[in-house]
Amino acid sequence: MSVQQIPTGKIIDGDEVIAIELTNSKGTYVKIFNYGAIINKFIVTNARGEKQDIVLGFNTFDEYLSPGYLANYPYLGAVIGRYANRIKNGRFSIDGEDYQLPQNAGDNTLHGGLVGFDKKVWDIIEINDGAQPSVTLQYESVDGEEGFPGNLVIDLTFELTENDELILSYEAETDQATAINLTHHGYFNLASNGGSVENHKQQIFASHYLEQDDNYSVTGNLIAVAGTPLDFTKPKAIGQDWNKDEGYDQSFVLDKIYGDLSLASKTIEEESGLVLSVYTTEPVAHLYTAKYLDVKNGKGGKDYNSFDAFCVETQHHPNAVNIPTFPNTILRPDELYTQTTIYKISLNK
Secondary structure (H helix, E strand, O other), rough: OOOOOEEEEEEOOOOOEEEEEEEEOOOOOEEEEOOOOOOEEEEEEEEOOOEEEEEEEOOOOOHHHOHHHHOOOOOEEEEEOOOOOOHHEEEEEEEOOOEEOOOOOOEEEEEEOOEEEHHHOOOEEEEOOOOOOOEEEEEEOOOOHHHHOOOOOEEEEEEOOOOOEEEEEEEEEOOOEEEEOOEEEEEOOOOOOOOOOOOOEEEEOEEEEEOOOOOOEEEEEEEEEOOOOOOOOOOOOOOOOOOOOOOOOEEEEEEOOOOOEEEEEEEOOOOOOOOEEEEEEEEEEEEOOOOOOOEEEHHHHEEOOOOEEEEEEOOOOOOHOOOOOOOOOOOOOOOOOOOOOEEEEEEEO
């Protein structure tokens, strides 16, 4: 069990970018950058006893800043904030006050705006080198950043357990009522040699999904998954029912007691024998099969193309700040925002 801090030599806005390495006694290894809280590596042992990296990323940190990557930016492995997914028309109101955000996805605001939490250097405020190694990162988003009100302080802890669980624990406080909806945008592929995830078997514990308009903004309507290609209540190949040109980019409302930590998603890859189970306190899991992925020279020089990964983004309902019937995404002073999401790796036995 260990925690290592490795300087990258990169300074951004006066802050040093550090790589933090977490390793458990089984040799499971996670590498995180304090820039964007990016999960750069997640190395596990597959059913053949081989070490396998299950997340997409780059060999070096500098490649996350390259113009080619940023030109078609997919948020590889980064934290998302202040607000995950889309806010319709980039507008919302709190207590009669209107707020306009940058519109970076057509008319909508996507993943926090032009410069979200994914492009910030976070402070390393605590390291735990004990039986379950962990690191806590902190970022203060100032009042007016990307149009959001209030000074918001966020703590994000990554903890690696002996059971091969990577636990993400979020806390946030504000001095003014603000909209908040955090998630993490890891791109996973459980196949030993990568490639399309269409043969990964997927299960999502959700009987309903959120209707979206043509610009992927949710409308407020819940639709039953039964009888649709979005029915993952029983395990099936991701590509079994999909539109092969579109894949999936959909928010599922989980069948759970609001706020309880419970199983949201399970993904199985039969060749490697790996299983990724996602547990969360959040009410929604957004499944994205990387339609827009177009990354050159990823790890090992490999290009990443459409449908070469899947994301399970745990969060509150997208655009909930504009839909009163959705769970609340307004954080007020003297309240504490909390969220826990667990990525657990096991073998398919």
